[in-house]
Amino acid sequence: MGGTTTSRGLVIAGREVPSESGGHAEDRNPWDGSVFAEVAAGTAADVRAAVDAAAEAFPAWAATRPAERRAILNRAADLLAERTKDVIALMAEEVGAVAPWAGFNVMLAADMLREAAAATSQPVGQVLATNSEGVLSIQQRVPKGVVAAISPWNAPVILGVRAVAMPLAVGNTVVLKPSEDAPIACGLLISDVLHEAGLPAGVLNVVTNDRADAGAVVEALIGDERVRMVNFTGSTEVGRRIGVLAATHLKPAVLELGGKNALIVLDDADVDYAVDAAVFGSYMNAGQICMCVDRVIVDHSLADAFTERFAARVRDLPVGDPSAAGTVIGPVISESAAQRVSALIRDAVEHGAELVVGSGEIEVPGTLIRPTVLAGVTKQMRVYYDEIFGPATVIHPVDDVEEAVALANDSAHGLTAGVITENLARGLEVAARLRTGIVHVGDQSIADEPQAPFGGVKNSGYGRFGGQAGAEAFTDTRWVTAQVSGRAHYPI
Known part of the structure; x- marks a missing residue:
């Protein structure tokens, strides 16, 4: 370069x-x-x-x-x-x-x-x-x-x-x-x-x-x-x-x-498929897509298995020079963008969030942040409501579908969402209750086709x-x- x-x-x-x-x-x-x-x-x-x-x-x-x-x-x-x-x-x-x-x-x-x-x-x-x-x-x-x-x-x-x-x-x-x-x-x-x-x-x-x-x-x-x-x-x-x-x-x-997009993983989901969807949805383009998964909302019955496998995949994502073959996570767009993402992660940790993967620290050349996963995020933390727009996501375990839908809708944004389930009818029922301009059942939140209407609601x-x-x-x-x-x- x-x-x-x-x-x-x-x-x-x-x-x-x-x-x-x-x-x-x-x-x-x-x-x-x-x-x-x-x-x-x-x-x-x-x-x-x-x-x-x-x-x-x-x-x-x-x-x-x-x-x-x-x-x-x-x-x-x-x-x-x-x-x-x-x-x-x-x-x-x-x-x-x-x-x-x-x-x-x-x-x-x-x-x-x-x-x-x-x-x-x-x-x-x-x-x-x-x-x-x-x-x-x-x-x-x-x-x-x-x-x-x-x-x-x-x-x-x-x-x-x-x-x-x-x-x-x-x-x-x-x-x-x-x-x-x-x-x-x-x-x-x-x-x-x-x-x-x-x-x-x-x-x-x-x-x-x-x-x-x-x-x-x-x-x-x-x-x-x-x-x-x-x-x-x-x-x-x-x-x-x-x-x-x-x-x-x-x-x-x-x-x-912007978006604060949720990926909802229901209790009947294929965990490995959900992990694949979450990795792609969270970290494509270092998380710098308006449709990226900012929040993985996963049923308690699957949360431990999902978190363990998701963390293992995220740790292994190749990070570095974007022009190098095989790199998955390159830099964020600028030093100021890196500082903003790092500050969101730091604020969450200071208020009690758990770093499952990554640290949120900025590495040389000043625009690189390794992929990060947070758990234990609460409303007192800025990352709960603020769009991340960087290589980080949050895991939220929930008790049932009602809690999952309420959490997904607890945002000023409403761009897109994904619902992972093996039951199509159930997935469509959940999709109908989400306040977003786009929903993908059986997939994560990133998708675009030129013939489809694209846009959001709320903020x-x-x-x-x-x-x-x-x-x-x-x-x-x-x-x-x-x-x-x-x-x-x-x-x-």
């Missing part, structure tokens, strides 16, 4: 350009701290230029034939898939991702582009019943206009593509602001493949920025009257600010935010990405009537 530094500009009106200020922001490798890339540090002035380009491109793009939009999105999917090896190397350096996770990012993101391509030729309206004589009444979905998209670093290719693919498919233009921690993987890479696939100039614009300017850039983007909608994936804390800002300007938003956000729900989220519903025979009658 730590080779030649990449330098990238903003993408405005189909061209890569410097920021108005001429400034740059450093994109650092979380494993060795080296400067992996320098990107243009966009400002409010650059946001205006990007929105100018998107607004100018919108009428022509909205009028583009569905087959043309479909062909571009399908070509982009193919181009992205062809770059799998390059993206694996990119994600190792930019976000510390291990190869299986990076490869999955490419696969799912390509599928999202293909699903968006398919959406271009789906029905966009329906004929309505009417009481008016000689009138044809139609409900029609039409593109909103310029969409502001703000994408995160943790699943950068998946979530960067998700931020733009369906908006583009249904005829919108987009200004994308990628995370400061992954401006290439969740922004510029996506622009590269779409423009290489033939996307017209101005339809997708990318504004990267310095972390210190993030607030001003987002405010300028959402506040521009030509931007008609916002989508954001990230933390609940930031999402709340995005939602307030969008509401202030009377703009709809799709917000996919996990609102609105849905994916499938028909996503197509509807990024369009406006218009009522159109036509007097096809006779004449309308007026009382005055």
Whole structure:
């Protein structure tokens, strides 16, 4: 790692350009701290230029034939898939991702582009019943206009593509602001493949920025009257600010935010399968997925056997350099992220929690925490309610299904959950009682398919990405009537 530094500009009106200020922001490798890339540090002035380009491109793009939009999105999917090896190397350096996770990012993101391509030729309206004589009444979905998209670093290719693919498919233009921690993987890479696939100039614009300017850039983007909608994936804390800002300007938003996800292991579960599910759900991408298992809620009758086997598996997970073959747990994204996760674990231990595996200590290079398992966690500990978003999870033994459901629902978040049982009917009954936007019966909490509606409830956000729900989220519903025979009658 730590080779030649990449330098990238903003993408405005189909061209890569410097920021108005001429400034740059450093994109650092979380494993060795080296400067992996320098990107243009966009400002409010650059946001205006990007929105100018998107607004100018919108009428022509909205009028583009569905087959043309479909062909571009399908070509982009193919181009992205062809770059799998390059993206694996990119994600190792930019976000510390291990190869299986990076490869999955490419696969799912390509599928999202293909699903968006398919959406271009789906029905966009329906004929309505009417009481008016000689009138044809139609409900029609039409593109909103310029969409502001703000994408995160943790699943950068998946979530960067998700931020733009369906908006583009249904005829919108987009200004994308990628995370400061992954401006290439969740922004510029996506622009590269779409423009290489033939996307017209101005339809997708990318504004990267310095972390210190993030607030001003987002405010300028959402506040521009030509931007008609916002989508954001990230933390609940930031999402709340995005939602307030969008509401202030009377703009709809799709917000996919944090989770405090539970894996419920019922008393009839296959313990070995439950352990496999919990290991994957808790520690994929070092726990830095919004869907990760923060809590394993396991019936008392299985708790000892589950904990023993789970602990043994977790201790053996390979930890270290994300670019090394076989590494399962790489670094977290930054030293500040490592400090936050370590502080959660330390607070729990200081208040009486048991460290079943791991210590929560930060190791060289300052972003590495070995996988950790906590038991004996109570409501007095921050980790009981706070999202971990790192390589740690909590085991909660419970006496029965009632206690399991109550504990799973005892959270301000409501993104996803898993239920492990050998009885499908019982699993579906438990799933029906969970207050989450997603539930997986017979599986852990991490799953994503481009044709499925994706999103949460409570503090996990609102609105849905994916499938028909996503197509509807990024369009406006218009009522159109036509007097096809006779004449309308007026009382005055």
